[in-house]
Amino acid sequence: GNSVTQMEGPVTLSEEAFLTINCTYTATGYPSLFWYVQYPGEGLQLLLKATKADDKGSNKGFEATYRKETTSFHLEKGSVQVSDSAVYFCALSDRSGSRLTFGEGTQLTVNP
Amino acid sequence: DTEVTQTPKHLVMGMTNKKSLKCEQHMGHRAMYWYKQKAKKPPELMFVYSYEKLSINESVPSRFSPECPNSSLLNLHLHALQPEDSALYLCASSHRLAGAKLSYEQYFGPGTRLTVT
DSSP states (O other), X not given: OXXXXXXXXXXXXXXXXXXXXXXXXXXXXXXXXXXXXXXXXXXXXXXXXXXXXXXXXXXXXXEEEOBTTTTBOOEEESSOOGGGOEEEEEEEEOTTOSOEEEOOOEEXXXXX | OOOEEEEOSEEEEOTTOEEEEEEEEOXXXXXXXXXXXOTTSOOEEEEEEETXXXXXXXXXXXXXXXXXXXXXXEEEEEESOOGGGOEEEEEEEEOXXXXXXXXXXXXEOOOEEEEEO
């Protein structure tokens, strides 16, 4: 079956630091890949997506590249802000689109 | 517009109560989902409706009863819940046809925080 493995948190950074959150996956076929962010007390927001190998998703300074050879979709941001403090979930969707498989989530705290 | 709305935002209910959660989207999506999320965990899929028909039930106890009155609305009826059912309940929608391309991303609502006493 499909699975997603995220780096364990929590991750604590200072403002303007570089962020990487690792995500690797196991899936049959060619899944779509997503990063969702959840701020305290809120639902999940789609942060970025990639639907095929070598696609780069980007949004709000965050980027992730769909690497089929390493089955990875690592999230990066060059300079984090306090407002980026949240839980980040890596997820994949099979081609039917009916199911999202989530990683366990990574708690990010950015200190001023 | 990528908005999914959910009501109520918070709900406290006793184990003998009957209540309903509501979800609405106006994005033309034809698939809608209910998830349950416990603290510090990813969402767990409960139900999927596709074209207003129940297509997936993840062996959810019968005290949870979903309903899809039309393509924009999704309800979750609750009856005789247990304290361990306390969680954040999230609704999502997906499958927007953009030209000939099917989009698989799911858009989530803000959730209903349910407490069962």
